[in-house]
Amino acid sequence: MIYTLTLNPSVDYIMELDSFQKGGLNRSEKESAFPGGKGINVSRVLHVLNVECVALGFAGGFTGEYIKQFLNEEKIQTDFVEVEEASRINVKVKSDDETEINGSGPSIREEHIQKLLQQISSLTEEDMIVLAGSIPGSVPKSFYQEIAERCKEQGTKVIIDAEKNLIQPVLSLNPFLIKPNHHELGEMFDVKIESVDDAIHYGKKLKDYGVENVMVSMAEKGALLLTGKEVLYSSVPSGELQSSVGAGDSTVAGFLAGLARGWRIEDAFRLGTSAGSATAYSIGLCSSEKVESLFEEIQITKK
Template identity: 80%
Template sequence: MIYTVTLNPSVDYIMELNSFQKGGLNRSSSESAFPGGKGINVSRVLNVLNVKSIALGFAGGFTGEYIKQFLNKENIITNFVEVNESSRINVKVKADDETEINGSGPTICKETIGKLLDQISSLTEDDMIVLAGSIPGSVPKTFYQEIADLCLRQGTRVIIDAEKNLIQPVLSLKPFLIKPNHHELGEMFDTEIDSIEDAVHYGKKLQEYGVENVLVSMAEKGALLLTEDDVYYSSIPRGELRSSVGAGDSTVAGFLAGLSRGWSIEESFRLGTSAGSATAYSIGLCTTEKVESLFKDIQITKI
């Protein structure tokens, strides 16, 4: 089973306006609300690809209930640990440009953290767990490291997609997959990465720490997958960029979906690239039809 962890999920409330007047009365032309968070995005795209997952994390209040009910309606299993305060609301105002106001989220106590660790301690070597996104201020910054250490001892494969200071302590704990984009990979080594050759060089440096697989997305330049023995390059299908939000999460979901189906590493990489591109070429997350339409146009080569 694939498990996703979203420590600070949100209700993303999107308001579209014809124009926005600061300090005045504004009326929206349309509104929508979706559950937000990188781990939740992974679970939702896995569901689009007909692969089951269980969404873990912390949720509370009426917003937490909305998140769980929304996912349950999509037939996504949730097992969030209940917290006393409400999960956050992120407001996104789309007019001539886009303005975001993100909530800080609930306070997470030590007892609640322990309940999530108890859930994770029941995972086995047949399971994978995706650690995605930021950590709330009330949770120790070493929490991903603690989870990865627990998973190493029980044989559970760890996938992590987070910022530099959260990834670095996990590197020596042999994570199964790390998925930075080329900017994030450069930040980890205090450099800029503009070429495929540079990305391969620094991706291999990550593997020297003990990382099994490194998946690097490079926007219009394509994507790289470094495995224990090989390096693969994926082209990007042609399309119009609509929004990059959730594209990286979709790439992770597609890759894991392929592996869970028993596909080869190359075909799983192809599915990851097609899912990421399908989301980038859409408003919102990808659809099954969009992923399938792009899949055949992607070329995977060993370099």
């Protein structure tokens, strides 16, 4: 089973306006609300690709109930640890430009942390867990490292997609997959990644720490997968960029979906790239039809 972990999920409330006047009365033309968070995005795309998963994390209050209800209506399993305070609301105002106001989220107590760790301790070598996104201020910054240590002991595969300071303590624990984009990869080594060759060089440095697979997305320059001793390069299918939000999460979901189907790693990589591109070329997350339409366009070559 694939598990996703979103420690600080949100209700993303999106308001679309013709124009926005600071300090004045504004009326929206269109409104929508979705559960937000990188792990939740992975779960939703896995579901689109007909792969079962379980969404884990912390949720509380009426917003937490909305998140769980929304996912359950999409037939996605959830097992959130219940907290007392309400899960956060992130407001996105779309007009001539886009303004975001993100909530801080609920306080997480030690008892909540221990309950989540008990859930993770029940996973086995047949399972994978995706650690995605930021850690709330009330949770120790070493939490991903603690999870990865437990998972290594029990043989559970760890996939991590997070910021530099959360990834680095996990590198020596042999995670199954790390997926930075080229900007994030550069930040890890205090350099600027400007070419595919640069990305290969520093991706290999990540593997030297003990990471099993490294996937690097490079926007219009394609994507790389460093696995074993091979370096695979994926082309980018044609399309018009609508929004990059969720594209990286979709890439992770597509890759894991391919592995869950028993596909060769090259084909799983192609599915990851097609899912990421399908989200980038859509408003919101990808559809299965969009993923399928792009899949055949993508070429996988060895570097």
